[in-house]
Amino acid sequence: MAANRTATAPGSCPYAVFTVVPEDWSVLLGTLYLVDPRRLLAAFRQHLYRSAMGLGVGLEGQLFVGVHGAYDPATKTFPLHLHGMARGGMIPIVDGLRKLGKYRPAQQGDGRDAANTPVRISVGPLSNMPDPLTYFLKKYWPARETYVDEHGVRRAYGGKHKGISGPAYIEYLQFFHRWRLEDLTMSMGMHATQNGIILH
Amino acid sequence: MRRAPEPPPKIGRPGITSLPNPNPRFNPTRSPGFETREAVAREDRLRAARLRWGATKLSGARARELNEVADAIDPDVTVSPTTVASSRYMRLQRIRIIGALWELVYGR
Numbered sequence: 001m002a003a004n005r006t007a008t009a010p011g012s013c014p015y016a017v018f019t020v021v022p023e024d025w026s027v028l029l030g031t032l033y034l035v036d037p038r039r040l041l042a043a044f045r046q047h048l049y050r051s052a053m054g055l056g057v058g059l060e061g062q063l064f065v066g067v068h069g070a071y072d073p074a075t076k077t078f079p080l081h082l083h084g085m086a087r088g089g090m091i092p093i094v095d096g097l098r099k100l101g102k103y104r105p106a107q108q109g110d111g112r113d114a115a116n117t118p119v120r121i122s123v124g125p126l127s128n129m130p131d132p133l134t135y136f137l138k139k140y141w142p143a144r145e146t147y148v149d150e151h152g153v154r155r156a157y158g159g160k161h162k163g164i165s166g167p168a169y170i171e172y173l174q175f176f177h178r179w180r181l182e183d184l185t186m187s188m189g190m191h192a193t194q195n196g197i198i199l200h
Numbered sequence: 201m202r203r204a205p206e207p208p209p210k211i212g213r214p215g216i217t218s219l220p221n222p223n224p225r226f227n228p229t230r231s232p233g234f235e236t237r238e239a240v241a242r243e244d245r246l247r248a249a250r251l252r253w254g255a256t257k258l259s260g261a262r263a264r265e266l267n268e269v270a271d272a273i274d275p276d277v278t279v280s281p282t283t284v285a286s287s288r289y290m291r292l293q294r295i296r297i298i299g300a301l302w303e304l305v306y307g308r
Contacts, residue, residue, distance in 0.1 A: 015305060036205035064301065085301065126305055130228045133298045133305075139235060139290065170254040170266065173247060176285035177269045181293055182215035184284065190304075192216045197300045 016091045016123040017132050021081040021115035022047065023102050027069075029076040029168055032175045037067045041186040044082060047103075048188070051096035060089030062189035062199060066136045070144040071164040071172065075154075078172070079144075081115070083136035090189065095121055108152045116153060137185070140164075141172055222299020226306070229295060240287035241275045247287070248274035 022044065027035055044065065052059050065084030072079060086094045097103045103118040126132045142161035146154050164172055190199045221227075228234050235243075248270040255266035271277045273286045281289040 033204045039205070129305070130226075130231055130298050130302045131233070133301050134228065134231075134234070134294070137290075137294050137297055139287070139294075167254075170251060173251060173273075173285045174265070174269060177272065177283045179284060180215075181217050181284055185216050185297075187216070192219050192297075192300065194218050194220060196219065197304050199304075 014088070014091060014123060015126055016086045016094065016121050017084070017126070017135060018086060018094050018119065018121040019081060019083050020044070020094070020097060020103065020120075021079070021118045023104070023112060023114045023118070025080040026075070026077040026113045027080060029071075029078070029171065032078055032171045033178070035080070035175070037179055037184050040067060040080065041065070041183075045186065045188070047097055047100060048090075048093055050100060052093045054099055055092060055096050057089065057093065059093065059188065061091065061093070062087040062187070063090045063094070064136065064185065064187045064190070066138075066185045068136070068138060069141045069172070070161075071141065071168045072144055072146050072156075073168075074146050076168075078141075078168070079115075083138070085133070085136060086121075087189075091121070091123055095119070106153060116155065143168075216297060217293060219296040219300050221296060223303060226299045226302040227295065228298045228302065235287070235291055237288075237291070240291045243287040244273045244275050244281070247285070248277075 025040065048059065048063075063084060063086045065082045067080060068083050069078045069080045071077075084094075098119045104112075104114060105118055106112060106114040106116050141164060143164045144156050144161055146156050149155050163169070190197050192198075229236075251266045251270035251273070255263040255270070258266065269283070269285060272281060272283045275288070278286075283289060
């Protein structure tokens with residue numbers, strides 16, 4: 001039986017689910033094998049330290065993130081990003097990422113590899129459980145085609161996401177085969193054991 | 201050409217994959233949208249078939265590599281997969297991780 005020990009009273013701590021898309025995390029088709037997800041997560045950890053320093057706070061609370069990706073047939077890239085959950089003091093630190101240069105939104109014609117909304121965070125009670133928790137450990141990477149709108153900003157087409165096909169599909173499966181789940185996820189302020197999640 | 205990063209050793213300190221099966225109250229398979237055992241086995245068969253088809257277009261070490269991944273995923277070859285590329289393995293891990301986080305959110 002899972003035995004999650006909470007250091008604080010259950011329900012007293014707010015939660016947030018978030019998606020972050022750091023700049024320059026898109027990977028060209030054919031080069032996914034060069035990506036080391038441990039380095040991406042180490043870089044993200046540094047971003048959190050810098051955000052906490054900017055806010056003048058220490059790293060408190062808990063966080064769990066997973067590396068996720070999609071395939072954009074229009075640009076032949078895998079835009080990598082992170083989906084995660086933050087708890088307690090980690091929520092303002094994740095929110096504070098917006099102030100870092102690495103999380104500046106894409107602007108018209110700036111030519112940067114940046115997302116339109118690099119930090120998306122939803123704070124509050126989690127409802128319709130466990131659906132929000134399935135978000136940061138998804139079943140598969142989708143194909144997500146983009147286009148350039150009349151303002152020169154790249155946007156994704158709406159509608160239902162399809163699966164990846166062709167050489168990109170094989171490359172993505174080989175990438176997954178290469179790494180362990182421990183390399184594709186990161187937790188802070190807590191760790192997993194054979195008895196469940198232990199909070200620090 | 202840059203070299204690919206060294207893959208991690210398959211052994212090491214237990215991490216997120218060491219979580220136990222969740223308390224039945226927090227088992228995400230109760231959710232109607234959660235993938236079924238049959239669906240992930242079908243998905244693994246499809247993945248293995250597509251990898252093997254990809255291998256026919258290649259030769260030598262690259263073809264061998266794709267066939268190895270296909271074998272590691274294919275339900276007819278590997279009963280208990282241990283690769284993230286397998287839908288069946290990911291279902292098992294998703295049940296444990298999502299279950300543990302769900303229990304964390306709600307407390308005991």
